[in-house]
Amino acid sequence: MLEHRTGKLKIFMGYAAGVGKTYMMLEEAHELKAQGVDVVIGYFEPHGRKDTIVRAEGLELIPRKKIEYRGAVFDEMDTEAILARKPAVCVVDEFPHTNVPGSARLKRWEDVQLLLDSGIDVLTTMNIQHLESLNDQVWQITGIHVRETIPDWVMQRADQVVMVDVTPRALLNRLERGVVYGREKAERALQNFFRESTLVALREMALRQTAHEVEHRSAVETSDGWAGHGSFGHRGAHHRILILVTAEPKTAMLIRRAKRVGDFLDAEVFAVTVHSGGLRALSEQERESVERHLNFARNLHIETRVLEGEDLASTLVDFARRNQITQIFLARPRERDWRSLVGRDLIQRVVGLAKDMQVVIVSEREMVEY
Amino acid sequence: MPRELRRKTPEELLREVQSEEGAVHNARLKIFLGYASGVGKSFRMFAEAKRRRERGQDVVVAAVQPVMSADVGDLLRNLETIPQVAVGEDTAIDLNGVLRRHPSVCVIDGLAYDNPPGFRNSTRWEDVGEMLRAGISVITSVNIQYVAELRELIESVTGKRVSPTVPMSFIQSADEIEIVDAPPEEPMERSPEQQLDAVKREQRLSRLREMALVLTADVVDHQLNEYLQRHGIQQHFGTNERVMVCITPRANVHEMVETARSIAEKFHGELIGAYVSQPDISAADQTALDEKLAMARSAGASIEILEGEDPVDTLLDFARSRGVTQLFIGHSQRSGLWSRLWGNPVDKIIHRSRGMDVRIFPQ
Numbered sequence: 001m002l003e004h005r006t007g008k009l010k011i012f013m014g015y016a017a018g019v020g021k022t023y024m025m026l027e028e029a030h031e032l033k034a035q036g037v038d039v040v041i042g043y044f045e046p047h048g049r050k051d052t053i054v055r056a057e058g059l060e061l062i063p064r065k066k067i068e069y070r071g072a073v074f075d076e077m078d079t080e081a082i083l084a085r086k087p088a089v090c091v092v093d094e095f096p097h098t099n100v101p102g103s104a105r106l107k108r109w110e111d112v113q114l115l116l117d118s119g120i121d122v123l124t125t126m127n128i129q130h131l132e133s134l135n136d137q138v139w140q141i142t143g144i145h146v147r148e149t150i151p152d153w154v155m156q157r158a159d160q161v162v163m164v165d166v167t168p169r170a171l172l173n174r175l176e177r178g179v180v181y182g183r184e185k186a187e188r189a190l191q192n193f194f195r196e197s198t199l200v201a202l203r204e205m206a207l208r209q210t211a212h213e214v215e216h217r218s219a220v221e222t223s224d225g226w227a228g229h230g231s232f233g234h235r236g237a238h239h240r241i242l243i244l245v246t247a248e249p250k251t252a253m254l255i256r257r258a259k260r261v262g263d264f265l266d267a268e269v270f271a272v273t274v275h276s277g278g279l280r281a282l283s284e285q286e287r288e289s290v291e292r293h294l295n296f297a298r299n300l301h302i303e304t305r306v307l308e309g310e311d312l313a314s315t316l317v318d319f320a321r322r323n324q325i326t327q328i329f330l331a332r333p334r335e336r337d338w339r340s341l342v343g344r345d346l347i348q349r350v351v352g353l354a355k356d357m358q359v360v361i362v363s364e365r366e367m368v369e370y
Numbered sequence: 371m372p373r374e375l376r377r378k379t380p381e382e383l384l385r386e387v388q389s390e391e392g393a394v395h396n397a398r399l400k401i402f403l404g405y406a407s408g409v410g411k412s413f414r415m416f417a418e419a420k421r422r423r424e425r426g427q428d429v430v431v432a433a434v435q436p437v438m439s440a441d442v443g444d445l446l447r448n449l450e451t452i453p454q455v456a457v458g459e460d461t462a463i464d465l466n467g468v469l470r471r472h473p474s475v476c477v478i479d480g481l482a483y484d485n486p487p488g489f490r491n492s493t494r495w496e497d498v499g500e501m502l503r504a505g506i507s508v509i510t511s512v513n514i515q516y517v518a519e520l521r522e523l524i525e526s527v528t529g530k531r532v533s534p535t536v537p538m539s540f541i542q543s544a545d546e547i548e549i550v551d552a553p554p555e556e557p558m559e560r561s562p563e564q565q566l567d568a569v570k571r572e573q574r575l576s577r578l579r580e581m582a583l584v585l586t587a588d589v590v591d592h593q594l595n596e597y598l599q600r601h602g603i604q605q606h607f608g609t610n611e612r613v614m615v616c617i618t619p620r621a622n623v624h625e626m627v628e629t630a631r632s633i634a635e636k637f638h639g640e641l642i643g644a645y646v647s648q649p650d651i652s653a654a655d656q657t658a659l660d661e662k663l664a665m666a667r668s669a670g671a672s673i674e675i676l677e678g679e680d681p682v683d684t685l686l687d688f689a690r691s692r693g694v695t696q697l698f699i700g701h702s703q704r705s706g707l708w709s710r711l712w713g714n715p716v717d718k719i720i721h722r723s724r725g726m727d728v729r730i731f732p733q
Binding site for chain 2: 137140141160162163164165166167169170196197200201203204205207208210211212214215217218257261264265327332347348351354355356357358359360361362363364365366368
């Protein structure tokens with residue numbers, strides 16, 4: 001075995017609690033153990049489900065770490081203990097989990113990164129609604145702003161993504177029979193996330209994302225010329241995307257959408273903000289918003305730049321041209337800006353100046369009303 | 371033919387009636403879809419059959435695979451079986467036996483089989499259709515390789531041609547479809563040639579896996595749209611990317627269509643080309659238009675010719691009704707000068723296109 005080997009990450013993808021992700025992951029852990037592989041459970045969330053708890057029996061469990069926060073005690077994965085134990089494979093449930101304040105790292109996926117870096121293979125679980133770039137769409141469908149998200153690049157680094165599928169009808173049956181949650185909790189869950197149409201929509205998103213992950217991985221592997229069967233193998237057109245970052249709250253939505261489209265097109269994605277006199281010239285509130293958005297972009301692995309220029313449209317387009325940008329992404333103006341012509345003016349000017357580029361106006365999605 | 375001007379075909383009407391009848395009888399079709407043998411379809415299906423039996427449903431098995439794993443064998447031991455009828459080396463489901471026994475659920479491992487000559491139906495999926503019409507629910511399994519419409523694509527991937535097939539429409543008519551997904555086993559380290567063969571095999575399997583996932587997603591999308599229609603919900607969920615290219619005689623359609631095709635493909639989405647009829651169009655424009663529509667069609671777009679007073683409203687109403695997520699429009703150089711005028715079509719489209727992205731192309 002190589003001296004410095006990065007561990008392999010396998011994600012069991014689902015679309016709701018109770019589809020059987022943890023169960024399937026534990027099943028695989030047992031198979032590995034039977035083959036003589038050194039497997040441990042780093043963290044698993046039984047949710048009081050009988051089947052799942054039984055499945056964990058016979059596997060070595062690394063005790064959780066107790067962390068005190070505001071007088072309460074929380075259980076978190078003991079990453080240091082796992083690193084010291086150094087198994088070949090570690091099972092880590094609930095990849096998108098946010099650690100309690102006071103933990104060494106903010107997010108569980110950062111803990112997992114550490115395990116992978118030290119050469120430990122990791123099996124983990126997540127639901128599609130936790131993928132960062134789908135956040136706005138998930139809100140549109142469910143009315144819920146999911147806070148615990150996984151940046152897309154983290155998932156792209158996984159070696160394998162497997163869909164754990166079950167039909168919504170079967171899932172709702174399980175829920176009604178109280179297999180998934182306790183009875184009371186089940187009745188509440190049925191009201192929002194577990195509405196049948198919501199489940200169907202989330203399931204479709206999980207299936208499409210998994211298909212994309214499969215295609216993306218085999219496309220990378222087949223860059224030796226085998227690709228190009230049917231109509232799927234078309235690659236190579238070089239796209240470069242530029243996002244305009246502002247203080248507007250919908251900039252987060254714009255960044256997510258542009259990055260998602262960019263990832264699917266294998267494009268390079270950049271983000272800039274333009275101000276005469278730079279960020280210093282902004283009000284404190286505006287500067288904070290802009291900086292938060294730039295930071296958000298960087299967390300999604302987007303290169304950012306602050307540009308100075310009197311005229312927003314020409315500064316943006318000049319930068320785009322100098323950097324061989326092929327597509328500029330702007331947010332659709334707010335309704336009141338339409339009336340005042342401010343936002344329209346920007347779009348018209350950018351479109352007028354960027355004669356050799358595509359300009360994409362991204363619109364906020366509207367929540368589905370029942 | 372433009373879809374919105376088309377009447378329902380008799381087959382579509384028949385399907386609607388049948389699905390209503392199906393609902394009356396409560397007979398449901400559930401399909402376990404896999405991308406290769408050995409991914410565990412049979413096990414998952416028979417495990418469900420066992421659970422249903424334990425919950426008190428009257429379950430009968432009418433077809434099993436000739437070779438089965440020990441796990442599957444264990445599950446089968448506790449299930450009632452109606453043996454298949456043997457004709458020489460071939461076998462068929464004992465359809466009359468199943469209809470006489472009339473269980474509430476019939477389990478059929480392997481949907482893609484042709485019946486030997488002399489049977490009422492020439493294929494097994496037709497047998498299943500008959501059971502459903504008789505009010506018997508069916509749980510069955512099938513491999514993506516056997517979907518008729520995918521045969522050529524699959525052949526280009528695997529180099530093999532399979533003979534018994536199941537039509538896509540039958541798969542799509544299922545009340546429930548569940549994919550049994552598992553990544554192909556990693557090739558073990560062997561000699562370089564063996565290694566290469568193993569890698570190629572893995573790539574083939576990945577392609578099949580991708581197709582199975584997309585097919586399942588498409589069936590689910592179909593069900594979602596039906597659900598929304600049934601409940602009178604106008605809005606779309608945007609779960610499937612739908613790219614619509616607005617075509618005019620003078621638009622730079624080539625770049626638009628190329629980009630749209632590539633995006634639709636990458637997202638496994640849908641590609642639509644739309645044109646709003648103009649009453650007094652010159653012969654030259656008509657020729658240009660026909661060429662552009664042909665270009666879009668050959669890129670795989672479904673073409674829609676729309677009628678309406680206001681072209682912008684017509685395009686957007688249609689886009690909204692079809693759940694379009696990305697609208698592609700051309701931008702003529704002239705409108706730069708007119709940018710501050712109301713009534714600029716690009717401006718108007720952006721203003722009215724709430725809930726979808728608009729991609730503006732230089733001309």
